[in-house]
Amino acid sequence: MPEMTYREALRSTLIEEMDRDPTVILLGEDIGLYQGTFRITEGLLERYGPKRVVDTPISELGFIGAGIGMAMLGLRPVVEVMTWNFSLPAADQILQNAAKVRYFSGGQVSVPLVIRGPNGAGVQLSAQHSQSFESFYGHFPGLRVVAPATPADAKGLLRTAIRGNSPVIFLEHAALYGVKGPVPEGEHAVPFGQAAVVRPGRHVTVVAYSRMLHLALAVADRLAGEGIECEVVDPRTLRPLDLDTVAASVRRTHRAVVVQEQWRPFGAAAEITAGIYERCFDDLDAPVERVTGEDVPAPYARNLERLAFPDEDRIEQGIRRVLA
Amino acid sequence: MQPHAESLAVPVETLLDWYRTLVFVRRFEEQTERSFRRGKIGGYLHVGIGQEAVPLGFLSAARADDIFFVSYRDHVHTLVRGTDPGAVMAELYGKLTGTCKGKGGSMHLFDVARGNYGGYGIVGGHLPLAVGAAYALRYRGTDRVCLCFFGDGAMNSGALHEAANLAGLWGRDGMCPVVFVVENNQYGMGTSVERASAVTELSRRFDAYDIPNERCDGMDPVVVYEVATRVVQEVRGTGRPYAVEAVTYRFAGHGAADLFQSYRSKDEVERWRQRDPIVLVERRLRALGALDDARAAEVARWADQRVQEAVAFAEQSPEPPPEELYRDVYGD
Numbered sequence: 001m002p003e004m005t006y007r008e009a010l011r012s013t014l015i016e017e018m019d020r021d022p023t024v025i026l027l028g029e030d031i032g033l034y035q036g037t038f039r040i041t042e043g044l045l046e047r048y049g050p051k052r053v054v055d056t057p058i059s060e061l062g063f064i065g066a067g068i069g070m071a072m073l074g075l076r077p078v079v080e081v082m083t084w085n086f087s088l089p090a091a092d093q094i095l096q097n098a099a100k101v102r103y104f105s106g107g108q109v110s111v112p113l114v115i116r117g118p119n120g121a122g123v124q125l126s127a128q129h130s131q132s133f134e135s136f137y138g139h140f141p142g143l144r145v146v147a148p149a150t151p152a153d154a155k156g157l158l159r160t161a162i163r164g165n166s167p168v169i170f171l172e173h174a175a176l177y178g179v180k181g182p183v184p185e186g187e188h189a190v191p192f193g194q195a196a197v198v199r200p201g202r203h204v205t206v207v208a209y210s211r212m213l214h215l216a217l218a219v220a221d222r223l224a225g226e227g228i229e230c231e232v233v234d235p236r237t238l239r240p241l242d243l244d245t246v247a248a249s250v251r252r253t254h255r256a257v258v259v260q261e262q263w264r265p266f267g268a269a270a271e272i273t274a275g276i277y278e279r280c281f282d283d284l285d286a287p288v289e290r291v292t293g294e295d296v297p298a299p300y301a302r303n304l305e306r307l308a309f310p311d312e313d314r315i316e317q318g319i320r321r322v323l324a
Numbered sequence: 325m326q327p328h329a330e331s332l333a334v335p336v337e338t339l340l341d342w343y344r345t346l347v348f349v350r351r352f353e354e355q356t357e358r359s360f361r362r363g364k365i366g367g368y369l370h371v372g373i374g375q376e377a378v379p380l381g382f383l384s385a386a387r388a389d390d391i392f393f394v395s396y397r398d399h400v401h402t403l404v405r406g407t408d409p410g411a412v413m414a415e416l417y418g419k420l421t422g423t424c425k426g427k428g429g430s431m432h433l434f435d436v437a438r439g440n441y442g443g444y445g446i447v448g449g450h451l452p453l454a455v456g457a458a459y460a461l462r463y464r465g466t467d468r469v470c471l472c473f474f475g476d477g478a479m480n481s482g483a484l485h486e487a488a489n490l491a492g493l494w495g496r497d498g499m500c501p502v503v504f505v506v507e508n509n510q511y512g513m514g515t516s517v518e519r520a521s522a523v524t525e526l527s528r529r530f531d532a533y534d535i536p537n538e539r540c541d542g543m544d545p546v547v548v549y550e551v552a553t554r555v556v557q558e559v560r561g562t563g564r565p566y567a568v569e570a571v572t573y574r575f576a577g578h579g580a581a582d583l584f585q586s587y588r589s590k591d592e593v594e595r596w597r598q599r600d601p602i603v604l605v606e607r608r609l610r611a612l613g614a615l616d617d618a619r620a621a622e623v624a625r626w627a628d629q630r631v632q633e634a635v636a637f638a639e640q641s642p643e644p645p646p647e648e649l650y651r652d653v654y655g656d
Contacts, residue, residue: 073391
């Protein structure tokens, strides 16, 4: 299997889908002339021209709303948000129009729209640029919410997102763009709602997605030296959420730790934890442990920021607590 | 506002047709108010009584394959476009046979087969959709036009600014054939334009986006039709946006719950009633000898009968079955 970066996986999928389907078009801030803030769209303006690679003003409400209108007319827009933090001015468009127009029109229109960009904390970006939106958007019926952690899943989930007929909140992570990994050749697609058992193990199930998956895998490596076998499960998509795979794992291991970068209250980990309790309460040998971001706005100072988000040590502590 | 001459451009048959349509939609909406009071219609109910000339004029000027987006005050647009009145009434009654299977209600009438991309309940929220839809029409190589109807209240939303700026930008490349139709009924709920907008001549706002614009009388269907015909033709040719502020008036309250109307005087309402679009068309037809009392009564009977048929259809239609609750959430 060829290796490529998460960035290249996204970019090559955009190219493959744009070559295949002329209704796929791109919109976003500085995706064209500037080549993309994170260079996901590098070279695409030159390749496809300004009608298909549309540089927009700093106007998220406007261009995300316009993307919804294009999708209602049968185009397949892939709209880049420079970061998901900037989606909030367009929240009304995403939540009130994209998510619901199919329903309140009685199924007369679909919104085959992908909105993609980096989610979560960067490095010292402070409070307004370090947020995770999976539970915010995941709350609303009508949306799909996906968060790939690997280049293969970035490619496979993006393809499914573009070819689907529902609005997809595609959450990337800026810290992952340079990560390399094997990617299957050909039209690799990952269906929504299928978690992956990324590493098998007998003693504890660790559920983690996006950047947290990589931390969880590192901790699993670390603990393997002591004979502790972690089964690491990546839900990959949060809406739909494959709780069956998570529960099947917990039935084998009898213990679970759920990791998320975002704040604890009402977070994705709360939903996953509740799902575990509902499905396999009697199989549990210990309460489910949540490892989450601290319940404060993200600070700027590097030492404080390190305290604000989960790291390998805190994931390890969480695992040791459920094993105690 | 441009003064208007007595137009001869609209044939008498068309005028008669408009008269029938206006009487019918008026009676239809009066019935919806009665049905609301009887508890047959729930939720919010925003009628367009008094404002009918704007959708009638624009949708008569547009081609059948042109599309439109509209605010929650969407009954008249939907009926004028030719959607079955029974299906509209059934939607308001929350029935399976409604335009949206009873899932949208008064604020969300859709008929995509007729180019009706829907009514939207958040003020200004549909404006960016219309701009994107217009882009898509051009991207696909058609010469279809997108009409975007909204009230004066939406003029003060951020969505207007962002939608208009994008339309102005994309229009430079001929990629945004959208007509912004401001249905200026002079009140955003109970707040007058004077109390809500720093610039009360709303059309001027579009100067900021290099979008050609004008203001017109929004009570006389003939005036609206003439303006709309010219504007739609221009937009079809250029692929550039255009804005028309049609100054109109709603005789009814903002919604069915607006009972006291403490924000305006009875005299004011009465003055505007003198320019009721039905009265204006009726006056023309009588002057042309094309309408008399007997014929007017005949039209009224025909309209009432159609309304009663729509009510009967809605009453007799089944409610959506429980499984509809879970349908249409996702497109795949």
